[in-house]
Amino acid sequence: DSGVTQTPKHLITATGQRVTLRCSPRSGDLSVYWYQQSLDQGLQFLIHYYNGEERAKGNILERFSAQQFPDLHSELNLSSLELGDSALYFCASSVGSLGSTDTQYFGPGTRLTVL
Amino acid sequence: QQQVKQSPQSLIVQKGGISIINCAYENTAFDYFPWYQQFPGKGPALLIAIRPDVSEKKEGRFTISFNKSAKQFSLHIMDSQPGDSATYFCAASRSGGGADGLTFGKGTHLIIQP
Numbered sequence: 001d002s003g004v005t006q007t008p009k010h011l012i013t014a015t016g017q018r019v020t021l022r023c024s025p026r027s028g029d030l031s032v033y034w035y036q037q038s039l040d041q042g043l044q045f046l047i048h049y050y051n052g053e054e055r056a057k058g059n060i061l062e063r064f065s066a067q068q069f070p071d072l073h074s075e076l077n078l079s080s081l082e083l084g085d086s087a088l089y090f091c092a093s094s095v096g097s098l099g100s101t102d103t104q105y106f107g108p109g110t111r112l113t114v115l
Numbered sequence: 116q117q118q119v120k121q122s123p124q125s126l127i128v129q130k131g132g133i134s135i136i137n138c139a140y141e142n143t144a145f146d147y148f149p150w151y152q153q154f155p156g157k158g159p160a161l162l163i164a165i166r167p168d169v170s171e172k173k174e175g176r177f178t179i180s181f182n183k184s185a186k187q188f189s190l191h192i193m194d195s196q197p198g199d200s201a202t203y204f205c206a207a208s209r210s211g212g213g214a215d216g217l218t219f220g221k222g223t224h225l226i227i228q229p
Binding site: 002004033035042043044045046047048056058090092103104105106107108109 | 149151161164221
């Protein structure tokens, strides 16, 4: 158990809908990263938040957004969903602002299925 | 553009053998190279990581070899066990700056046959 929690575990929704994925980092970690894992694209970095502020963006679509709250949990919002958005979404947390070279601990993921 | 190329896609090794997975990167700004292990239904978990100031790092049965001039690094699993059967991802990132996330290879599905 990495100490990172994600809810829900599974999510099934329809095209055009909006969903919110939630992540709670390990105790003491200030950085939260979001990744998407799909069969064709592999694991792709979406966005990084540190202590409530956005620090870096990766291959995140404009239909997707995220935020990190004062209690450090983070939410990833996916809107106008398309079939191709079906994937596993992971969040990872790490201690500090160097972020990418701190160890990133991954949660168990949320499996999103868009029908 | 795939910045980290990983091979092979799949690998079958006999129990007790050596498993070798290779990765090559393009971005010379990368300065942190972790390997992650992922079991079905689980998130990736850090196995071992290396920085380019050393050419090799060993932790138990797992060794990373790093060749900075060739921009390549590899994972060696000695005395491979059935419990090592998993998907392995190499990754790379750069420190400082925008604190980008990890750039992952496509993964290697490793099967250790008893």
